[in-house]
Amino acid sequence: MDLSHLNPAQREAVKTVNGPVLVLAGAGTGKTRVITYRIGELLRTGVPADRILSVTFTNKAAKEMLERTKSLIGSNLKVKPWISTFHSLCVGVLRSDISVLGYPEKFSIMDRGDQESMARRVLRDIRVTEKSLRPGDLLSLISKWKSIGIAPDRATEAALDDKEYLGGLAYRRYQQNLKATGTVDFDDLLLLTERLFLNYPEVLAKHQQRFSHVQIDEYQDTNGIQFRIIDALVREHQNLCVVGDDDQSIYGWRGAELKHILGFAQQFPGTKVIRLEENYRCTDSILDLANRLVKHNRERHQKVLRTNKKSHEDVRFLELPDEQTEAERVVHEIKHLNESRRIPLKDFAILFRTNEQPRIFESELRRRQIPYVLMGSQSFYDRKEIRDLLCYMKVIARDDDEQALLRIINTPTRGIGIGSVEKLLKRAVRTGKKIWDVVPDSLNEGELTQKTADAVLHLHSQFQRWRAQYHNNPDQLDTLTHQLVKEIRYENEIEKQYKDELQQATRKAVLEDYINSLAEYVDRTAKPSLGDYLDSIALERRDEEPDKEAKANADAVKLMTLHSAKGLEFPRVYLVGMEEGLLPHKRTIDGTEAEIAEERRLAYVGVTRAQNSLTLSRAATRRKWGKVKPSPPSRFLFEMRREKD
Numbered sequence: 001m002d003l004s005h006l007n008p009a010q011r012e013a014v015k016t017v018n019g020p021v022l023v024l025a026g027a028g029t030g031k032t033r034v035i036t037y038r039i040g041e042l043l044r045t046g047v048p049a050d051r052i053l054s055v056t057f058t059n060k061a062a063k064e065m066l067e068r069t070k071s072l073i074g075s076n077l078k079v080k081p082w083i084s085t086f087h088s089l090c091v092g093v094l095r096s097d098i099s100v101l102g103y104p105e106k107f108s109i110m111d112r113g114d115q116e117s118m119a120r121r122v123l124r125d126i127r128v129t130e131k132s133l134r135p136g137d138l139l140s141l142i143s144k145w146k147s148i149g150i151a152p153d154r155a156t157e158a159a160l161d162d163k164e165y166l167g168g169l170a171y172r173r174y175q176q177n178l179k180a181t182g183t184v185d186f187d188d189l190l191l192l193t194e195r196l197f198l199n200y201p202e203v204l205a206k207h208q209q210r211f212s213h214v215q216i217d218e219y220q221d222t223n224g225i226q227f228r229i230i231d232a233l234v235r236e237h238q239n240l241c242v243v244g245d246d247d248q249s250i251y252g253w254r255g256a257e258l259k260h261i262l263g264f265a266q267q268f269p270g271t272k273v274i275r276l277e278e279n280y281r282c283t284d285s286i287l288d289l290a291n292r293l294v295k296h297n298r299e300r301h302q303k304v305l306r307t308n309k310k311s312h313e314d315v316r317f318l319e320l321p322d323e324q325t326e327a328e329r330v331v332h333e334i335k336h337l338n339e340s341r342r343i344p345l346k347d348f349a350i351l352f353r354t355n356e357q358p359r360i361f362e363s364e365l366r367r368r369q370i371p372y373v374l375m376g377s378q379s380f381y382d383r384k385e386i387r388d389l390l391c392y393m394k395v396i397a398r399d400d401d402e403q404a405l406l407r408i409i410n411t412p413t414r415g416i417g418i419g420s421v422e423k424l425l426k427r428a429v430r431t432g433k434k435i436w437d438v439v440p441d442s443l444n445e446g447e448l449t450q451k452t453a454d455a456v457l458h459l460h461s462q463f464q465r466w467r468a469q470y471h472n473n474p475d476q477l478d479t480l481t482h483q484l485v486k487e488i489r490y491e492n493e494i495e496k497q498y499k500d501e502l503q504q505a506t507r508k509a510v511l512e513d514y515i516n517s518l519a520e521y522v523d524r525t526a527k528p529s530l531g532d533y534l535d536s537i538a539l540e541r542r543d544e545e546p547d548k549e550a551k552a553n554a555d556a557v558k559l560m561t562l563h564s565a566k567g568l569e570f571p572r573v574y575l576v577g578m579e580e581g582l583l584p585h586k587r588t589i590d591g592t593e594a595e596i597a598e599e600r601r602l603a604y605v606g607v608t609r610a611q612n613s614l615t616l617s618r619a620a621t622r623r624k625w626g627k628v629k630p631s632p633p634s635r636f637l638f639e640m641r642r643e644k645d
């Protein structure tokens with residue numbers, strides 16, 4: 001392999017394949033490049049591809065790393081190196097060994113939407129109103145408790161106020177429901193893997209033997225549980241390389257702990273620490289700005305960061321009267337540069353702090369007919385139609401996936417009313433049987449009419465048929481789903497629900513998109529299966545919708561939050577909404593210094609995404625709840641400019 005595209009420090013990091021290595025370096029210094037070259041180097045020295053594990057943060061980053069590796073070592077590898085996120089690594093471990101924890105091997109993974117309906121159900125069961133505790137808040141609480149290791153039966157003791165106390169009660173019931181239905185949420189994926197590794201040495205040993213070399217990108221954002229999982233995996237050989245930048249740690253709210261990156265060398269005695277100081281991404285004026293900004297953070301490793309890239313244009317600061325003009329100005333400029341200087345649209349990225357910001361840019365881009373992709377929005381799988389179909393597929397995969405069944409038992413309407421469903425559910429819970437199996441008793445006791453009972457049994461027989469069909473032809477998922485849509489007359493349901501023809505057409509197009517995406521899945525997967533498909537969807541939903549990947553590579557402007565821009569780079573960046581209340585976020589304005597420091601790191605991540613051109617814009621006023629309010633400039637703007645001016 002050709003290591004001439006690396007500088008001496010990078011080469012050393014790539015060559016040191018055995019023992020612990022920490023690459024601690026600023027943005028754009030080639031940390032991710034080091035990871036991909038190491039994969040190449042390991043293969044060259046004869047390590048089998050499937051014994052090399054590289055962990056990244058998002059599915060998008062994993063895909064990108066796989067691409068980079070392929071272009072480095074050729075794409076004709078028979079066995080692929082493992083490149084995965086923490087969550088997909090854990091799914092793999094649990095699929096093989098979860099049964100020792102009393103979960104079924106075919107456990108289902110809840111996505112965010114499933115979690116919300118579960119939260120709502122639990123709160124209703126314990127008669128807590130939305131006023132006292134919102135489902136979303138309950139989920140944040142549960143996630144917090146899980147990430148710091150507070151078990152359900154200890155949460156009420158740990159509660160800090162009434163809300164948390166109610167949350168504790170709900171947490172208990174939530175976890176019971178999950179266990180009873182053989183379901184896990186995202187946090188459980190990590191927790192249960194950790195529990196397996198901690199308490200079942202033979203399971204751990206098996207997984208330790210799978211990988212001889214492990215590496216982690218974006219190490220600054222791993223949390224305690226993730227660290228302990230990796231720590232357990234590499235304990236015997238300690239061939240672990242982590243790369244990260246303490247200045248880019250932006251997931252404090254998920255329990256990422258800076259002390260891991262800072263304490264790595266103590267955790268792993270004999271660590272080789274490598275620093276990279278040359279930034280290959282940004283021009284000097286962009287890098288100056290980034291350096292000035294991040295210097296305001298107190299708790300950090302002192303780092304030198306320099307670049308040889310001379311800039312052709314200065315960083316620009318735009319101040320516009322309001323958010324509408326801000327969007328118009330940015331979009332107008334992009335259009336102009338695209339038309340007059342032939343700069344491709346895909347060179348542009350618009351970055352922002354909150355999910356509310358892109359809407360106005362989107363409508364402006366649409367108005368001017370400029371193609372764009374909004375990355376990281378989950379709209380595709382969150383559409384009602386797709387959620388419904390996914391539930392059908394879940395029940396085909398697992399006859400007893402009650403959560404999924406409850407969602408679609410009367411969708412499209414088939415005469416099974418909510419009252420009947422509740423009675424069936426109660427009886428099922430009481431007797432420990434499946435819903436299907438309590439129908440005869442329920443009928444005998446007069447809880448159901450004959451007509452309703454027939455409807456449930458008919459649905460059951462349909463599912464049995466679909467399941468058999470799936471088992472006969474597991475690689476025809478798209479055909480099966482297409483047929484299912486017709487059989488349940490889903491399009492009729494759409495026509496009944498939406499009077500507007502345009503609405504009907506868009507909804508039906510969603511169905512078609514979905515079936516196309518299934519066909520794509522089947523095409524690109526060596527051994528397609530329903531279980532594998534549902535796993536991949538559940539994980540995928542955490543960041544991207546599948547066809548965005550293709551769109552993003554096409555010629556389109558990219559819009560994304562600062563969180564999803566991590567690790568990426570773009571020739572021309574607009575960092576918009578540089579205002580107090582947006583960046584720093586309003587939640588943190590009266591917060592602690594640590595909270596502001598994290599916002600500052602987010603701004604730093606944004607600034608350092610830019611390769612050649614950077615524009616920071618702000619609106620002087622902004623509508624809040626319909627009223628025009630002044631919006632003061634972000635303190636970070638002053639910090640970036642002060643010394644120079």
Ligand SMILES: Nc1ncnc2c1ncn2[C@@H]1O[C@H](COP(=O)(O)OP(=O)(O)OP(=O)(O)O)[C@@H](O)[C@H]1O
Binds near residue numbers: 005028031034248569
């Ligand atoms: N030695 C090198 N010579 C030329 N270009 C390089 C070199 N190392 C890295 N690059 C390029 O610099 C850019 C940044 O590299 P990379 O994405 O690996 O940095 P990073 O440290 O992972 O950044 P971030 O902290 O943002 O994740 C990429 O375009 C990469 O191809």
Ligand SMILES: [Mg+2]
Binds near residue numbers: 031032033217567
């Ligand atoms: Mg990187």
